[in-house]
Amino acid sequence: xxxxxxxxxxxxxxxxxxxxxxxxxxxxxxxxxxxxxxxxxxxxxxxxxxxxxxxxxxxxxxxxxxxxxxxxxxxxxxxxxxxxxxxxxxxxxxxxxxxxxxxxxxxxxxxxxxxxxxxxxxxxxxxxxxxxxxxxxxxxxxxxxxxxxxxxxxxxxxxxxxxxxxxxxxxxxxxxxxxxxxxxxxxxxxxxxxxxxxxxxxxxxxxxxxxxxxxxxxxxxxxxxxxxx
Amino acid sequence: xxxxxxxxxxxxxxxxxxxxxxxxxxxxxxxxxxxxxxxxxxxxxxxxxxxxxxxxxxxxxxxxxxxxxxxxxxxxxxxxxxxxxxxxxxxxxxxxxxxxxxxxxxxxxxxxxxxxxxxxxxxxxxxxxxxxxxxxxxxxxxxxxxxxxxxxxxxxxxxxxxxxxxxxxxxxxxxxxxxxxxxxxxxxxxxxxxxxxxxxxxxxxxxxxxxxxxxxxxxxxxxxxxxxx
Amino acid sequence: xxxxxxxxxxxxxxxxxxxxxxxxxxxxxxxxxxxxxxxxxxxxxxxxxxxxxxxxxxxxxxxxxxxxxxxxxxxxxxxxxxxxxxxxxxxxxxxxxxxxxxxxxxxxxxxxxxxxxxxxxxxxxxxxxxxxxxxxxxxxxxxxxxxxxxxxxxxxxxxxxxxxxxxxxxxxxxxxxxxxxxxxxxxxxxxxxxxxxxxxxxxxxxxxxxxxxxxxxxxxxxxxxxxxx
Amino acid sequence: xxxxxxxxxxxxxxxxxxxxxxxxxxxxxxxxxxxxxxxxxxxxxxxxxxxxxxxxxxxxxxxxxxxxxxxxxxxxxxxxxxxxxxxxxxxxxxxxxxxxxxxxxxxxxxxxxxxxxxxxxxxxxxxxxxxxxxxxxxxxxxxxxxxxxxxxxxxxxxxxxxxxxxxxxxxxxxxxxxxxxxxxxxxxxxxxxxxxxxxxxxxxxxxxxxxxxxxxxxxxxxxxxxxxx
DNA sequence: GATGAATGAGTTTTCATTCAT
DNA sequence: GATGAATGAAAACTCATTCAT
Numbered sequence: 001x002x003x004x005x006x007x008x009x010x011x012x013x014x015x016x017x018x019x020x021x022x023x024x025x026x027x028x029x030x031x032x033x034x035x036x037x038x039x040x041x042x043x044x045x046x047x048x049x050x051x052x053x054x055x056x057x058x059x060x061x062x063x064x065x066x067x068x069x070x071x072x073x074x075x076x077x078x079x080x081x082x083x084x085x086x087x088x089x090x091x092x093x094x095x096x097x098x099x100x101x102x103x104x105x106x107x108x109x110x111x112x113x114x115x116x117x118x119x120x121x122x123x124x125x126x127x128x129x130x131x132x133x134x135x136x137x138x139x140x141x142x143x144x145x146x147x148x149x150x151x152x153x154x155x156x157x158x159x160x161x162x163x164x165x166x167x168x169x170x171x172x173x174x175x176x177x178x179x180x181x182x183x184x185x186x187x188x189x190x191x192x193x194x195x196x197x198x199x200x201x202x203x204x205x206x207x208x209x210x211x212x213x214x215x216x217x218x219x220x221x222x223x224x225x226x227x228x229x
Numbered sequence: 230x231x232x233x234x235x236x237x238x239x240x241x242x243x244x245x246x247x248x249x250x251x252x253x254x255x256x257x258x259x260x261x262x263x264x265x266x267x268x269x270x271x272x273x274x275x276x277x278x279x280x281x282x283x284x285x286x287x288x289x290x291x292x293x294x295x296x297x298x299x300x301x302x303x304x305x306x307x308x309x310x311x312x313x314x315x316x317x318x319x320x321x322x323x324x325x326x327x328x329x330x331x332x333x334x335x336x337x338x339x340x341x342x343x344x345x346x347x348x349x350x351x352x353x354x355x356x357x358x359x360x361x362x363x364x365x366x367x368x369x370x371x372x373x374x375x376x377x378x379x380x381x382x383x384x385x386x387x388x389x390x391x392x393x394x395x396x397x398x399x400x401x402x403x404x405x406x407x408x409x410x411x412x413x414x415x416x417x418x419x420x421x422x423x424x425x426x427x428x429x430x431x432x433x434x435x436x437x438x439x440x441x442x443x444x445x446x447x448x449x450x451x452x453x454x455x456x457x458x
Numbered sequence: 459x460x461x462x463x464x465x466x467x468x469x470x471x472x473x474x475x476x477x478x479x480x481x482x483x484x485x486x487x488x489x490x491x492x493x494x495x496x497x498x499x500x501x502x503x504x505x506x507x508x509x510x511x512x513x514x515x516x517x518x519x520x521x522x523x524x525x526x527x528x529x530x531x532x533x534x535x536x537x538x539x540x541x542x543x544x545x546x547x548x549x550x551x552x553x554x555x556x557x558x559x560x561x562x563x564x565x566x567x568x569x570x571x572x573x574x575x576x577x578x579x580x581x582x583x584x585x586x587x588x589x590x591x592x593x594x595x596x597x598x599x600x601x602x603x604x605x606x607x608x609x610x611x612x613x614x615x616x617x618x619x620x621x622x623x624x625x626x627x628x629x630x631x632x633x634x635x636x637x638x639x640x641x642x643x644x645x646x647x648x649x650x651x652x653x654x655x656x657x658x659x660x661x662x663x664x665x666x667x668x669x670x671x672x673x674x675x676x677x678x679x680x681x682x683x684x685x686x687x
Numbered sequence: 688x689x690x691x692x693x694x695x696x697x698x699x700x701x702x703x704x705x706x707x708x709x710x711x712x713x714x715x716x717x718x719x720x721x722x723x724x725x726x727x728x729x730x731x732x733x734x735x736x737x738x739x740x741x742x743x744x745x746x747x748x749x750x751x752x753x754x755x756x757x758x759x760x761x762x763x764x765x766x767x768x769x770x771x772x773x774x775x776x777x778x779x780x781x782x783x784x785x786x787x788x789x790x791x792x793x794x795x796x797x798x799x800x801x802x803x804x805x806x807x808x809x810x811x812x813x814x815x816x817x818x819x820x821x822x823x824x825x826x827x828x829x830x831x832x833x834x835x836x837x838x839x840x841x842x843x844x845x846x847x848x849x850x851x852x853x854x855x856x857x858x859x860x861x862x863x864x865x866x867x868x869x870x871x872x873x874x875x876x877x878x879x880x881x882x883x884x885x886x887x888x889x890x891x892x893x894x895x896x897x898x899x900x901x902x903x904x905x906x907x908x909x910x911x912x913x914x915x916x
Numbered sequence: 917g918a919t920g921a922a923t924g925a926g927t928t929t930t931c932a933t934t935c936a937t
Numbered sequence: 938g939a940t941g942a943a944t945g946a947a948a949a950c951t952c953a954t955t956c957a958t
Contacts (some may be wrong), residue, residue, distance in 0.1 A: 037263075037265075037267040050939090052932095123261060129413040160441075161442065175404070181352055187362045209392075213393035286921065490811075495722055511919050580805075581806060583871070584871070587870055629859060671851035738943060739944080
């Protein structure tokens with residue numbers, strides 16, 4: 001079985017990187033907009049400009065293709081998000097803001113992949129999310145470290161557990177991410193920010209709104225409040 | 230068109246409540262475990278112990294059945310969550326804890342419905358989430374009020390925006406909810422709490438963990454810390 | 459089997475004539491517009507304002523209902539067409555013209571029944587047309603008699619076979635009938651008469667056109683030609 | 688939309704002609720014997736010995752398959768009937784007889800297609816007959832020309848309108864055609880010819896019977912009468 | 917006798933996967 | 938290795954007929 005899988009992977013790996021990405025991009029777009037069950041192989045092949053049969057030379061089946069897309073998601077997350085932020089150079093407040101900005105940026109660059117990734121949390125995706133569960137710990141660990149360092153530097157309010165604070169901050173990250181990808185969470189954001197449908201809700205505004213609350217328990221005076229609309 | 234819809238609804242409404250619920254439950258379970266596109270009518274009918282044709286006497290099509298399930302979700306949320314918490318009698322801290330406990334309880338009672346509801350946030354569910362977007366505002370408003378009252382009573386740290394704080398708290402609620410329903414979010418929780426796979430993660434532990442961080446910016450001294458495992 | 463059939467017929471016969479006709483009319487309209495296979499029982503019941511189950515008290519099944527409609531067709535034909543024309547009082551030319559006018563009239567009065575009847579000639583209706591085959595002979599016989607009488611009276615050109623002439627005239631009748639009911643045959647008529655789509659094609663014009671050719675071999679001078687448009 | 692249609696047509700066009708015809712033949716047979724609504728895709732595929740899915744690679748849906756059959760009908764009519772008779776070499780009487788013989792021949796060769804074509808006149812086929820209405824005019828025009836030429840040559844009785852005579856002759860053609868395809872019209876023919884059910888009614892006899900009446904107004908002496916049985 | 921909900925085999929259509937070229 | 942036609946099981950949905958009330 002594993003050998004068989006490798007056989008497929010090899011064929012795919014031998015393709016020029018450009019073509020590989022074209023196929024994964026096509027798949028990501030399909031999966032993002034219609035979900036795993038709603039997306040058809042035919043549609044993906046047309047988007048990728050390859051033949052139906054070719055796809056089955058590269059991947060054992062739809063499932064493996066989806067996993068390949070998830071791998072690419074992971075890659076993107078690591079390359080654009082985690083690796084960029086392994087070193088906390090400035091204050092935690094800045095680090096958090098940078099992180100949010102980065103999330104906004106990769107959502108702009110790779111909306112389809114991020115959407116697929118975000119959807120892994122859906123309860124009916126458990127069949128796939130299991131394979132990736134190990135990798136989440138990374139993200140958790142990074143934020144925990146960040147908070148611990150900050151606490152040492154006295155940047156954090158007294159008496160708060162590092163892990164609980166890390167979780168709280170990560171929750172902000174996650175729901176910020178979701179709001180960039182799903183209409184539902186975007187509307188929820190608007191609802192809390194009291195912004196009318198007609199007014200544009202930029203990611204900058206969202207970030208300011210989030211920072212406003214985080215700043216509090218990071219012992220900092222609010223310097224500039226999120227502007228009321 | 231509306232009359233046509235009514236024709237179907239009437240037939241369904243005339244059924245004994247018990248049978249209605251059996252059908253909706255069956256549908257909710259199917260949709261929860263396999264998603265909208267992955268679930269088949271045949272499977273749902275078998276779970277509900279009705280014939281294929283009967284379902285189409287009750288609902289115009291799969292879509293309308295799904296919407297009926299969403300309506301039931303809404304009902305449950307209102308009945309068990311919102312209505313129970315319209316009056317904040319004690320401190321906000323207690324209110325929040327009660328709310329979390331309530332979430333845990335209805336997740337235990339109606340996991341399928343809650344799962345379906347939570348999945349509305351998936352990007353490929355926009356076709357349905359639009360219909361329900363108005364209703365989210367309610368939940369947001371409730372929490373905002375709660376925070377505002379608490380602030381008046383001096384229960385909240387100085388200098389924090391009510392809306393931002395409300396959002397932050399609601400984020401905790403949402404991700405707590407998700408963690409009750411999705412393996413992915415459960416694992417993420419474990420990761421932050423540093424709990425091994427073998428150790429059971431009860432909802433009580435999760436609630437304690439969340440309360441630990443919330444307590445801080447509600448100006449309260451930490452009385453009892455979340456115990457490390 | 460026959461007893462069973464009678465059981466159904468009796469139930470139907472006991473209904474007030476008005477209700478009987480309402481049901482048959484509804485069925486005729488459905489069958490006329492969508493054909494036997496295309497028509498649904500539900501649709502017919504709604505048109506007739508009776509319940510689904512009631513229909514099955516009156517008729518064994520869809521097939522028997524269709525046959526009942528055909529019987530009513532037959533009745534109408536006999537009552538309005540054949541019985542009115544058993545006596546040829548005037549010249550055959552007048553008789554033919556009267557007959558055509560009568561066809562036009564009953565097509566106006568009972569378009570649905572006539573349509574169903576005309577459709578019996580469709581090759582995929584053989585299952586039903588067999589039962590009615592005996593009855594066609596009547597119509598043929600009537601026209602044959604008419605021609606024979608006319609020949610005796612010297613109204614018909616010399617040297618023509620009565621039966622062949624009868625057939626030729628009946629063909630005119632049949633295709634005139636079809637042209638009143640089917641778009642296809644109406645267009646064919648227009649094509650021969652060289653009438654544009656915008657110009658109305660009344661049955662009077664069609665009759666005049668047909669009479670124009672029939673008159674010839676009935677040894678009559680053309681008195682009034684069909685007016686060119 | 689047009690491109691989409693082409694996609695299907697192309698796949699079909701690429702098939703070997705033999706297979707194409709097998710599929711169209713199968714469909715024609717099904718549609719001829721059970722009508723459009725009565726025929727099932729499954730049945731057609733089995734007759735054609737192709738898989739269910741294959742059919743949907745060739746045609747968008749049942750409707751387009753039916754139209755393809757109609758196109759083939761048209762083709763057959765043009766190839767075997769119209770093209771053979773564009774030049775009237777001999778007398779009109781001969782031409783008519785030839786035409787009838789030709790009709791008999793193609794009915795023998797392609798009964799299913801001719802049946803489908805003939806059924807277009809059914810009132811519930813309007814949805815399809817519209818598309819083909821333009822083409823009927825051809826046939827009308829051809830006969831009109833034939834009559835006009837004959838009149839010039841003095842072959843036609845005096846005082847008869849070319850169009851009316853053309854229509855009359857075409858009616859004979861049409862009902863002769865119908866009698867080859869439908870039991871109902873065959874029986875009607877028998878009734879006029881006074882032929883018992885046991886006696887075989889060959890197309891030759893029918894043609895002789897028709898010619899017998901046509902001959903009259905074509906100014907010709909009856910040479911040999913249709914023999915009484 | 918009347919009702920209309922229930923049945924389930926049947927319909928058209930789709931789609932992941934296979935396979936001959 | 939690539940192609941795209943072929944497969945057929947399964948999907949959503951329909952409808953003639955039955956049956957409990």
